Amino acid sequence: TTSWLHRKRRDKGYPPGPQPLPLVGCAQQIDSVRPWMTYTEWKVLYGDIVYYTALGQDAVVLNSEKVAEDLLEKRSSNYSDRMNMSIVMEFYGVAFDTVFMRHNDTWRLHRRILQQGLRREPVKAYRSMQAQRALELLHNLKDYPGEALQHFHRYSGSIILGVVYDHNVGLDKDRDTVLETVAEANGTGIHVVTPGTAVLVKAFPFLRHIPRWMPGGWLNAAYCKGQLDDMVNVPFDELKNRIVSGEAGECIGIDALERSIQAKIPEHDVRDACGSAFSAGAETTASALMVFFLAMTLHPEVQSRAQHEIDTVVDADRLPTFDDSLSLPYIEAIYRETLRWYPVLPLGIPHASERDDIYRGHQIPGGSVVIPNVWAMTRDADKYPDPEVFNPDRFLDGEGNVTDDECDFVFGFGRRVCPGRHLVKASLWVAIACILAELRIEKAKDSEGRTIEPNPEWICGMTMCPKPFPCNVFARGR
Numbered sequence: 069t070t071s072w073l074h075r076k077r078r079d080k081g082y083p084p085g086p087q088p089l090p091l092v093g094c095a096q097q098i099d100s101v102r103p104w105m106t107y108t109e110w111k112v113l114y115g116d117i118v119y120y121t122a123l124g125q126d127a128v129v130l131n132s133e134k135v136a137e138d139l140l141e142k143r144s145s146n147y148s149d150r151m152n153m154s155i156v157m158e159f160y161g162v163a164f165d166t167v168f169m170r171h172n173d174t175w176r177l178h179r180r181i182l183q184q185g186l187r188r189e190p191v192k193a194y195r196s197m198q199a200q201r202a203l204e205l206l207h208n209l210k211d212y213p214g215e216a217l218q219h220f221h222r223y224s225g226s227i228i229l230g231v232v233y234d235h236n237v238g239l240d241k242d243r244d245t246v247l248e249t250v251a252e253a254n255g256t257g258i259h260v261v262t263p264g265t266a267v268l269v270k271a272f273p274f275l276r277h278i279p280r281w282m283p284g285g286w287l288n289a290a291y292c293k294g295q296l297d298d299m300v301n302v303p304f305d306e307l308k309n310r311i312v313s314g315e316a317g318e319c320i321g322i323d324a325l326e327r328s329i330q331a332k333i334p335e336h337d338v339r340d341a342c343g344s345a346f347s348a349g350a351e352t353t354a355s356a357l358m359v360f361f362l363a364m365t366l367h368p369e370v371q372s373r374a375q376h377e378i379d380t381v382v383d384a385d386r387l388p389t390f391d392d393s394l395s396l397p398y399i400e401a402i403y404r405e406t407l408r409w410y411p412v413l414p415l416g417i418p419h420a421s422e423r424d425d426i427y428r429g430h431q432i433p434g435g436s437v438v439i440p441n442v443w444a445m446t447r448d449a450d451k452y453p454d455p456e457v458f459n460p461d462r463f464l465d466g467e468g469n470v471t472d473d474e475c476d477f478v479f480g481f482g483r484r485v486c487p488g489r490h491l492v493k494a495s496l497w498v499a500i501a502c503i504l505a506e507l508r509i510e511k512a513k514d515s516e517g518r519t520i521e522p523n524p525e526w527i528c529g530m531t532m533c534p535k536p537f538p539c540n541v542f543a544r545g546r
C-alpha cells in the first residue's frame with residue numbers, strides 16, 4: 069500500500085515529505101506537543117517546503133521566510149484562507165473569531181474594524197494608559213514575584229479591555245468581574261481551538277457531547293460556547309451601557325459603533341471583531357512577557373547592560389516611556405530577541421489555500437492547510453548564528469544601532485498579518501523597559517543559600533509559554 073501511495077503522490081508532483089501510513093497519513097509521525105520540532109526536522113530531510121497528509125487533510129509546511137513570503141504575501145489572493153473548522157466554529161462558539169474566519173466578506177469587515185483603531189498612529193493614544201498599567205505591573209511583581217504569569221495576564225488583558233472597550237480594570241489587584249469573565253472564557257476557548265482538535269472533532273463529531281466531568285470533558289461544546297458567548301457579550305454590553313449614560317471614553321469599540329451606523333454594518337460584527345482582539349492578544353502578550361522574564365533570570369549580564377543603558381538615558385526620577393525607545397537600542401534589541409528566542413506562536417496561525425497552485429515545480433492542492441514554521445525561521449543559523457542562545461546583540465550593528473531586522477515574521481504574513489502588532493510592541497516594550505529600570509530579577513536560592521537553576525519547561529498548545537519557575541525580584545532603587 070505504501071509504495072502505491074508513494075507513487076500516487078509522486079505522480080501528483082506534491083512537494084517532498086514523509087511517507088504517509090494508510091488511513092492516518094502522517095499524523096503519528098508528528099510530535100503532538102511540539103509539532104514545530106517535527107516540521108523543523110523535516111526541513112533538514114525534505115527542504116523549505118514539505119507536503120504531508122494527516123487524517124485526510126493536505127498540509128504544506130513552509131520552513132523558511134522566503135517561501136512563506138513567496139506564497140502567503142506575494143500570492144495572498146490564494147493563501148489567505150483558514151482551514152475549514154466549521155464544526156468547531158459552530159458548536160464551540162468560535163464563529164465570532166476573526167482569527168479563524170474563512171477568507172470572506174465578514175472577515176474583510178472585521179479586519180477593517182480592527183485595523184482602523186490598531187494602526188500605528190491611533191494606537192499612540194493609549195500609551196499613557198499602557199504606562200499606568202506598567203506601573204501596576206511593577207508593584208505586583210515586587211509584591212508577588214512568584215505570580216509573574218498572572219501579573220502578565222492582568223497586564224495584557226487590562227490593556228486590551230481599555231483599548232477596545234474603554235473598560236478600566238481597577239488598579240492594585242482589585243478584582244474585576246469583566247476581566248475575570250473574559251479571561252476565563254478565553255482560557256477555555258484556547259484549549260479547544262487548535263487545528264488538532266478541529267481535525268479530531270471533525271473525524272469524531274460525538275466527542276463534542278462528552279460530559280464535562282468525564283476525561284476529555286474539555287471537549288464539551290455547549291460549555292465552551294456558553295463561555296465564549298459571555299466573552300464577546302459581557303464587555304460589549306457594558307460599553308453600550310456606558311455609551312447610553314455618556315461615560316464612555318475613546319476606544320476602538322466606540323469608533324467602530326459610530327462608523328457602523330453610518331456604514332450600515334451590523335452591530336454583531338462590531339461586537340465580534342472586538343471580542344477577537346482579546347482572544348488573539350491577551351494570551352500571546354502575556355506569554356511573550358514570560359519569555360522575557362525567563363531570559364532575564366537566566367542572563368544577569370544582559371540585565372546589567374540594559375540597566376546601564378537606561379540609567380544613562382532616563383533620569384532616575386521617572387520611568388522610561390515609549391518615547392525613549394529610539395535612545396535605548398539595547399532595550400529594543402532585547403524586545404526583538406524575546407520575540408525570536410521563543411516565539412509565542414511557533415507555527416503562526418496556519419493559513420489555507422483556496423485553489424490548486426504550482427510553486428517551484430510542485431503542486432499545492434487547493435484546500436491545503438499552509439503552515440508557516442515560525443520556529444524554523446527563528447532557528448535559521450545563517451541569519452541567527454547559535455540560534456538557541458538568547459543574544460540581543462544579533463539585532464545591533466557594529467555601531468550599536470538596531471539593524472533592519474524587526475523579526476516581523478513572528479506576526480504572520482500577508483493579508484492575515486497580526487493587526488495588533490503596533491499595540492503589542494508598545495505594550496511589550498514599555499513593560500520590558502520599566503521592569504529593567506526598576507527591578508532586578510535573580511535566580512531563586514534554596515534554604516541553604518544555593519542558587520536554584522531554572523529548568524525551563526513549556527506550556528505548549530497553539531501558543532508556547534514558559535511554565536512558572538522560581539526566581540527572586542528586588543527593587544533596584546535607582
Ligand code: HEM
Pocket residue numbers: 166167168169179182228344345346348349350352353356412413416417418419478479480481482483484485486487488489491492
Ligand atoms: C506577542 C503578541 C502577539 C503575537 C506574537 C501575535 C501574532 C499573531 C500572528 C502570528 C497572527 C496570525 C497571522 C497570520 O495568519 O499570518 C495573528 C493574528 C491576529 N492577531 Fe496577533 N499577535 C499578538 C498580539 C495581538 C494583539 C494584542 C491583538 C489585538 C489587540 C492581536 C490581534 C490579532 C488578530 C485579530 C488576528 C487575526 C488576523 C486575521 O486572521 O486576519 N494580536 N497575531
